[in-house]
Amino acid sequence: MSTAVGAAPTRLTGVNPVAKLAAALVIAIGLVLSIDWVSALTALILEMALLLVLRVPLRTLFTRASMVALAAALTAVTILLYGESRGTVHWHFLLITVSDGSISLAVATFLRVLAIALPSVLLFVDTEPTELADGLGQVLRLPARFVLGSLAGVRLVGLLGQDWRYLGYARRARGVADQGRVKRAAGQAFALLVSAIRRGSTLATAMEARGFGAHPTRTWARPSPFGRREVALICAAFVIVAVAIATSVATGHWNLIATR
Structure with a gap:
């Protein structure tokens, strides 16, 4: 199953997925060093500018950003209610304490999760799993057995939703889907697990029979070039992290996580 079906062409099209992975890791590692809202907000603004320069469609940008924002908001709410109690306490109930410290930490957490996940x-909005596998095998020189096994697993994940629907249809046709929702979902989930294990075992046997992983080295059908565009993307990630950290230090908000 393709992850890039229907995706509009962007300047990221054709960029080696390994460079995209490296850029995302650089930003993530740089932002987890400190818990403050200044560095996270600075990085988020620069990331949005970079994505616009790369011509990521606005519809895709806002759709996926809203999903990430929802996850970040849920994390922030937990920090708000159960985070560090410091400064003025605004509300307290049993184990829940909302204070100046928990509010500032919740805001910083929301921005940081958003800046890391976005x-x-x-x-990877227009990246095919096959392209990523080619990059992992040719650029990072990872073992072909691991790369091809991971690719096969990713492609099988796309079938889980279809299997879930078919299992539901089959159970209703046999009259075994009339119990409560929890019991029905538990039984169907177990059936899906058995089906996934069986399919995975069959695929592994077929791949072994075809000689996948039989030799330490192998050839690849498609080249995976790594050139100027890839280096430029990684450099842009380093610039984002450097500017975010410098801004945080200059404003006095830098809060190294190791010192907390």
Whole structure:
């Protein structure tokens, strides 16, 4: 199953997925060093500018950003209610304490999760799993057995939703789907697990029979070039992290996580 079906062409099209992965990791590692809202907000603004320069469709940008924002908001709410109690306490109930410290930490957490997850999601908006596998095998020189096994697993994940629907149809046709929702979902989930294990075992046997992983080295059908565009993308990620950290230090908000 393709992850890039219907995706509009962007300047990321044709960029080696390994460079996209490296850029996302650079941003993530740089932003987890400190818990402050200044560095996260600075990085988020620069990331949005970079994504616009790369011509990521606005519809795709806002759709995926809203999903990431929802996950970040849920994390922030947890920090708000159960985070560090410091400064003025605005509300307290049993284990829940909302204070100045928990509010500032919740805001910083929301921005940080958004700034880390957004490039990780959007940089791969038009990346095929096969392209990523080619990059991992040719650029990073990972073992072909691991790369091809991972690719096969990713492609099988796309079939789980279809299997879930078919299992539901079959159970209703046999009259075994009339119990409560929890019991029905548990039984169907177990059936899906058995089906997935069986399909995975069959695929592994077929790949072994075809000689996948039989030799330490192998050839690849498609080249995976790594050139100027890839280097430029990684450099842009380093610039984003450097500017974010410098801004945070200059404004006095830098809060190294190791010192907390």
